[in-house]
Each structure stands twice: as C-alpha cells, then as structure tokens.
Amino acid sequence: xxQVNQLTKRYGPVTAIQDVSFSVEKGQIVGFLGPNGxxxxxxxxxxxxxxxxxSGSARVAGYDVFSQSLEVRRRIGYLPENAPLYADLTVAxxxxxxxxxxxxxxxxxxxxxxxxxxxxxxxxxxxxxIGKLSKGYRQRVGLAQALLGDPEVLILxxxxxxxxxxxxxxxxxxxxxxxxxHTVILSTHILPEVSMVCDGVIIxxxxxxxxxxxxxxLIGQMFPTARLQVRVAGDSEDVERALRSLPGVLSVERLxxxxxxxxxxxxxxxxxxxxxxxxxxxxxRGWRLRELHQVGMSLEEVFIRVVAGEEADTVxxxxx
Amino acid sequence: xRWLPVFKKEMRLYFGSPVAxxxxxxFLLISGWFFSQIFLxxxxxxxxxxxxxxxxxxxxxxxxxxRPLFTNMSVVLLFFIPMLTMRxxxxxxxxxxxxxxxxxxxxxxxxxxxxxxxxxxxxxxLLALTLLYPGLVGYFTRVxxxxxxxxxxxxxxxGGTFLAIGIxxxxxxxxxxxxxxxxxxxxxxxxxxxxxxxxxxGTLRTLLQYLSITDHMDGFSRGVIDTKDLVYxxxxxxxxxxxxxxxxxxxRWRG
Numbered sequence: 001x002x003q004v005n006q007l008t009k010r011y012g013p014v015t016a017i018q019d020v021s022f023s024v025e026k027g028q029i030v031g032f033l034g035p036n037g038x039x040x041x042x043x044x045x046x047x048x049x050x051x052x053x054x055s056g057s058a059r060v061a062g063y064d065v066f067s068q069s070l071e072v073r074r075r076i077g078y079l080p081e082n083a084p085l086y087a088d089l090t091v092a093x094x095x096x097x098x099x100x101x102x103x104x105x106x107x108x109x110x111x112x113x114x115x116x117x118x119x120x121x122x123x124x125x126x127x128x129x130i131g132k133l134s135k136g137y138r139q140r141v142g143l144a145q146a147l148l149g150d151p152e153v154l155i156l157x158x159x160x161x162x163x164x165x166x167x168x169x170x171x172x173x174x175x176x177x178x179x180x181x182h183t184v185i186l187s188t189h190i191l192p193e194v195s196m197v198c199d200g201v202i203i204x205x206x207x208x209x210x211x212x213x214x215x216x217x218l219i220g221q222m223f224p225t226a227r228l229q230v231r232v233a234g235d236s237e238d239v240e241r242a243l244r245s246l247p248g249v250l251s252v253e254r255l256x257x258x259x260x261x262x263x264x265x266x267x268x269x270x271x272x273x274x275x276x277x278x279x280x281x282x283x284x285r286g287w288r289l290r291e292l293h294q295v296g297m298s299l300e301e302v303f304i305r306v307v308a309g310e311e312a313d314t315v316x317x318x319x320x
Numbered sequence: 321x322r323w324l325p326v327f328k329k330e331m332r333l334y335f336g337s338p339v340a341x342x343x344x345x346x347f348l349l350i351s352g353w354f355f356s357q358i359f360l361x362x363x364x365x366x367x368x369x370x371x372x373x374x375x376x377x378x379x380x381x382x383x384x385x386x387r388p389l390f391t392n393m394s395v396v397l398l399f400f401i402p403m404l405t406m407r408x409x410x411x412x413x414x415x416x417x418x419x420x421x422x423x424x425x426x427x428x429x430x431x432x433x434x435x436x437x438x439x440x441x442x443x444x445x446l447l448a449l450t451l452l453y454p455g456l457v458g459y460f461t462r463v464x465x466x467x468x469x470x471x472x473x474x475x476x477x478x479g480g481t482f483l484a485i486g487i488x489x490x491x492x493x494x495x496x497x498x499x500x501x502x503x504x505x506x507x508x509x510x511x512x513x514x515x516x517x518x519x520x521x522g523t524l525r526t527l528l529q530y531l532s533i534t535d536h537m538d539g540f541s542r543g544v545i546d547t548k549d550l551v552y553x554x555x556x557x558x559x560x561x562x563x564x565x566x567x568x569x570x571x572r573w574r575g
Contacts, residue, residue, distance in 0.1 A: 048423045051571065074425040084416030088337045089329070097332075100325035101424045145420070 001026040001153060001183040002047065007056035009042050016042040017207040019056070024200070026152075027180045031198035032187035035307060039207040040187040041081050044157050047185070048078040061152055074103075077151035081158055083142025087131030091122070091141055094130055095148065102149035116144040121170055135162035143171065154178065156186040160193060172197050191300045201299065203306055210306045215299050220270060222302045225250060227295040228266045230278065234287030236262035242281055248272040261290040322426045326434025327441075330408070334442055339403070344446055347400050354392040355453045358385050381457060382467045382543070389453065390471045390541035394478055394534050398507050401479065404442060405486025406500035408435045409568075413494035428568040436487055436561065443479045447472060467543030474540025477553035481533065482507055484560035491567045507533065 002024040009016045017039035024030045032040045046053050047060060049069040057064060063071040086094055095113045104112050117123040120140040125133065130141060139162050146154055159175065160168045175197050178184055188194060194201050195215055203211040203218075211218055232239045236254075239262055243252045248268050255263030268274050275292065282289045334340040362385050369379050412418040421431060454468045485506055490499040514532025517525050529535060533556070536549040 045419070048419075050419050050423050070425055070427065073423055076423070078420065078423045080416060080419045082416065084419060086329070086333065086417055087415070088333055093332055097325055097329045098424070100328070101322060101426055103322070103425065 001028075001061060002185060003059045004043070004047070005057050007043065007046060007053050007058055009039075009046060009051075010054045015207055017204075020204070020207075020209055021056075022202050022209060022212055024183055024185055026183055028199045029175065029179050029184040029186070029197055030200045030202060031194035032185060032202050032204060033189070033191070033194055033303060034187075034204040035189065037206075038204045040204060041157055043204070044078075044155050044185070044187060045080075048076060048080075048155050049073050050078075050080075075152045077146035077149065077154045079142045079146040079154075079156045079159055082161075083139050085130045085138060085141060085145075087129065089130055090127055091117070091130060091133070092126040094141070095145060098145040099148050104149055112148060116147045119147065119174060120144040121167075136164060136167050139163055140167070140171070143174075152183060154182055154184045154186075156184065158188060159186055160188065160190065168193075191298075191303055195299050203303060205307050211302070218299065218302045219297045222305055223297040224270060225267045226270045226272070227297075228268070228275065228278070229255075229263065229291065229293055229295050230266055230289075231255075231258070231261045231263045231291035232282055232287050233259075233261040233290055234282075234285065238285075239282075239287060240264065242285065243278070246274055246277055246281060248274050248277075259290070261288075263291070265295065323430045323433035323437065326421075326426070326431050327438045330435055330438030331441065334438065339407070340442060343400055343403055344449065347396065347446055348449055350396050351389075351393050351450055352453075354396075355385075355389055358388050358392075359457070381461060382464050385457060386454060386463075386468055386471055387541045390475060390537065391534070393450070393475060394537050395511075397475075397479055397482060398511060398534075399504065401443075401482040401507070402486055402500045402503035404439050405483055405490050405503060406496045407490070408439065408487050409491040409564075410494055410496045410499040414496070422568075422571070428565060432487070432561065432564055432568065436483065439483045439487065440480060443483060444476070447475055447479070464543075467541070470543050470545055471541040473545070474537045474549075477540075477550070477557075478533070478537050481553050481556045481560070484557045484564070488560045488564040488567070491564045 002022075004020060004022050007020040008018050020039070020043060022030075032043070034040050045051050047058055047065060049065050049072050052066050057066070059065070060072045061075045063075075065072050089097070092113065095116065096109060099109045099113055100106075114123070117126060120143050122137055122140050122144070125137055125141075130138065133141065139159070143156070143159055146156065156175070160171050163171060172193065175184060175186065179199070186197070198215075200214050201212065201218060202209055211221070213221070230243070236257060240252055240254060243249060243264060243266055246266075249266055250269065251267045253265040253267070255265060257263060266274070266278070279289060279292070362381070365384065366379055409418070412421060422428070451472075454463060454465075457463050458465075482503075486499075486503040489502040489506065490496075493499050493502070510531065510533040513528055514535050517528040517532070520528055530552070536552045539546045539549050
C-alpha cells in the first residue's frame with residue numbers, strides 16, 4: 001500500500017532524511033519511532049504530498065506522491081503534527097467543510113460528520129469554536145477530519161499527543177479498530193504505544209532507518225538470547241554450578257541474594273526453554289524454588305540500544 | 321471544480337470573525353462621509369448658480385457628485401482592500417492549516433479560486449451597500465444611471481485588481497502584517513507612479529500614465545468604457561493571480 005524507495009530530503013544544507021526505504025502492506029498499522037528531529041514528520045509530509053522529496057520516490061496506493069499527487073490525496077487522511085485547525089470555525093462547520101472538500105456527497109455529509117464525531121468522542125462539542133477547545137479535543141477533531149471520506153491510507157503524525165490517559169486509551173483502540181480496512185502509518189515517541197497499537201515498527205534516527213520489522217523480530221535481532229530470572233534457597237555456589245551445567249544454558253549471572261535465596265539471571269538461546277529442566281534440577285537437589293520468570297526484552301530496550309548504538313558509532317567516527 | 325467548499329469556508333471565516341463587520345462599518349462610514357461632503361458642496365454650488373445663472377452652465381450631478389465620489393472611494397479602497405486579503409494565505413501558513421488544505425484532493429487553482437471569489441463576493445457586497453448614495457440622489461433629483469453603472473463597473477475592476485495583488489502578496493509571507501503592509505505599499509506605488517508623469521516626457525510619460533492604477537478608473541466614472549482600461553485591469557488581475565498560483569505551486573517542488 002505504501003512503498004518508499006531511497007527517499008532523501010534536504011532543507012538547504014541540512015539533510016532531514018536520507019535513503020529512507022520501507023513498505024507497508026494493506027491493512028497494517030505501522031509505527032514510526034524515533035527521537036525528536038529524527039525525520040518522522042518530514043517523511044510523513046512527503047507521503048501526504050505536502051512537499052516533495054529531494055530524491056527517491058514514494059508510492060501510496062499505487063500512485064506516485066509527486067507526479068500523481070491528486071490521486072494520492074484522494075486516498076489519504078492526514079493528521080499533521082499538532083493538528084492545525086481553523087480557530088474561528090465551529091467544530092461542526094469545520095468538519096462539514098472537510099467532508100465537502102473531500103468529496104463526500106451532499107446527502108450523506110451530515111451522517112458522515114456525525115459518525116466521525118461519535119467515533120472520536122466529541123459529539124457534545126460540535127457547536128463550540130475550535131479555538132476555544134482544549135488541546136485534547138483539538139487533537140481529536142484533527143483525527144476526525146483525517147477519518148472523513150473513509151480514506152484507504154491514514155497518515156497520523158503523533159495522534160495521541162496532548163491527550164489525557166483515558167483519551168489515549170480510547171484513541172488507541174480507535175486506531176487499532178482501523179486495522180484491516182485501513183492502512184495506517186503513525187509516528188510517536190511513546191514506545192508502549194507502538195507495542196499496543198502497531199503491527200510493525202520502523203525506527204528512524206537522524207534521518208536514517210536504523211531498524212524495521214515486527215516487535216518480536218526486532219527483539220529477536222537485538223537480543224538473540226532469552227533470559228530467566230531465578231531465585232533459589234540453597235547453597236549459592238552449588239546452585240550456580242548446577243545451573244551452569246544445565247544443557248542449553250549459555251551463561252549465569254549472579255544477582256544479590258534476598259531472604260536467604262540467591263538470585264541468578266540464566267541466559268539461553270531464544271528457542272531453548274530450560275524452565276522444566278531447571279525446576280526438576282532444583283527439586284531433585286532438595287533446594288527450594290522462590291522465583292522463576294522470563295525477563296522480557298521490551299521495544300524500549302531495543303530502541304535505546306539502536307539509538308544509543310548509533311550515537312556511539314558517530315562519536316567513535318568523529319574521534320578517529 | 322472544487323472551489324465551492326473553500327469559498328464557503330472563507331465566507332464563514334469573514335463573517336465568523338469581526339473582520340467583515342469592522343471593514344464594512346468603517347468603509348461605509350468613510351465613504352458616507354465623503355458622499356455627504358460632496359453632496360453638500362454640490363447643493364451649495366447649485367444654490368449659487370441659481371443666484372448667478374452665468375456660473376451654473378454645466379452643473380451636472382454625475383460629473384460633480386458621482387465622479388468625485390468614485391475617485392474618493394478608489395483611494396479609500398487602497399487602504400481597505402489589504403485588510404481583506406492579508407489573512408487569506410498568510411494566516412494559513414502561520415497556523416499550519418495550509419498543510420491540511422493543500423493535502424486535500426483539490427487543485428491549487430481551486431483553492432485560489434475559492435479564496436479569491438470569497439474576497440470578491442465580500443467586496444461586491446460592500447459596493448452594493450454604497451448603492452445607497454446614488455439611490456439617495458435619485459430620490460431627490462433625476463440621475464443618469466448609465467455613467468453610475470460604468471462607475472461601479474470601474475470600481476469592480478479596480479477592486480478585483482487590488483484583491484488579486486493582495487492575495488498574491490499574502491501568498492508570499494506567513495506574517496499577516498507584512499502581507500497587509502506589503503499590499504498597501506504595492507497599491508500605493510501603483511497609484512502615485514502616475515504623478516511622475518507630470519515631470520516626465522515622451523514614452524516615459526505615457527508609460528507612467530498608463531501604469532497608474534487609479535487613473536484607469538477615471539474613464540469609467542465619466543461613463544466611458546475604454547478597452548485600454550479594460551485591458552489594463554484584466555492583465556493586472558490575470559498576472560497577479562497567475563503569480564499567486566506559481567507561488568503556491570512552487571511549494572510542491574521547492575518544499
């Protein structure tokens with residue numbers, strides 16, 4: 001649905017994004033992740049046909065964003081950063097304008113506007129001036145205008161910014177419910193949001209894509225091993241030795257002991273589950289198991305490692 | 321053409337904010353003041369000519385009331401039109417709404433048409449309100465409607481040109497004050513440039529005279545429709561709108 005190929009954008013001497021390539025399948029929700037100023041908004045502006053790339057190409061729904069811009073724009077819903085809206089219009093008249101400009105037929109316009117207001121939870125605000133709305137409501141009006149006209153592709157730049165926790169949950173489940181019929185690309189710097197909402201992740205840092213895939217793929221790539229945290233009451237030296245000798249165990253790391261039970265982090269290959277053997281070992285030796293759980297590798301750790309790794313590389317480059 | 325939604329939105333913005341009311345109130349106040357002064361002067365003149373018939377040979381209501389009124393109104397418009405056009409693109413750029421507007425499935429030309437026609441419609445409304453003055457005159461005495469209609473045609477063309485220049489300047493900046501003042505400066509220069517003709521000679525003189533934006537109004541207010549004036553306004557309007565379109569389109573390839 002979205003194919004981006006070697007996209008580069010320069011603002012004068014500053015390169016905002018460089019050689020960005022990715023693709024998004026129909027019906028998928030993809031999260032664009034990156035620190036501030038990484039080039040997320042630039043990429044989205046290009047995809048939404050607001051500005052051209054310096055080089056490279058991008059196709060949305062099979063149309064080129066530069067040469068077939070009008071066709072692309074008929075098929076997208078775009079929410080720019082900070083949801084810019086006309087402060088001097090009421091919510092209802094603004095959405096009516098958007099529906100009309102997107103070509104929603106006169107007969108169904110009222111119903112469509114009412115529907116998006118309902119979906120984005122602000123039907124009670126329809127007669128208020130947009131300029132008088134709180135940030136959270138404005139953000140939701142922005143999302144509603146993107147949904148109008150039922151576009152195939154949604155490009156959402158930080159859709160949950162400025163919302164309170166309850167609204168965030170509502171909007172996330174709204175976006176989640178779009179999966180399947182709509183292709184969504186959203187940017188965020190809230191990491192758990194990506195895990196909760198998105199099928200795939202693209203991590204971008206300083207204008208370049210540094211990692212992409214599904215969350216579990218990324219974790220698999222970054223952290224090829226699985227880790228277990230165990231706490232066993234017994235002679236710590238013996239326990240450590242026994243754990244090391246378990247087949248499949250790559251390394252054992254000692255943690256501080258608590259309540260007379262020694263703690264360990266046991267590292268194994270990702271596809272090897274040693275929990276059953278470990279429990280049997282402990283029982284057969286007459287030790288007492290106090291704790292056993294997998295230590296999850298989160299997207300957050302992937303992100304930090306990828307972004308920090310980049311930074312370390314450039315520091316090294318600059319030093320040499 | 322998808323200009324209609326943009327047109328309706330701009331009209332809502334004009335009338336949903338104080339802009340429309342402030343501009344029309346003060347425009348009517350000032351042009352009404354001019355009308356009453358000119359009319360009072362005319363009544364004094366006709367009184368005098370009644371006493372001394374040898375002076376009042378060519379006293380004529382069209383020539384002595386409507387013509388100076390049209391001239392005065394065109395100067396007042398010079399100040400008021402920039403207020404109507406300055407926000408059209410500058411505000412959208414400043415607030416970022418242009419990013420949404422230009423990513424909707426409409427052509428740049430349709431966006432421009434919607435905005436230009438909205439400003440034009442508001443201007444026509446403003447002019448229609450001033451029809452009160454010739455109407456009043458017609459109530460008291462017999463008027464020739466022909467020259468009054470051509471006078472209004474002239475004002476329409478003049479205003480249309482002012483609006484086109486204003487919208488072009490607005491598309492160049494994201495600061496409304498710069499847009500407003502810039503438009504005013506351009507219009508003012510196009511007005512005063514004609515004054516230079518007095519001290520110039522030959523081709524330069526003709527050129528300066530021809531460039532003056534308000535001089536071309538004079539024929540219309542006397543009841544003359546000259547193709548030279550029509551061509552002047554049509555080209556000026558066309559050029560300004562064409563440049564606006566270019567300035568919008570440049571966004572698409574320049575970024």
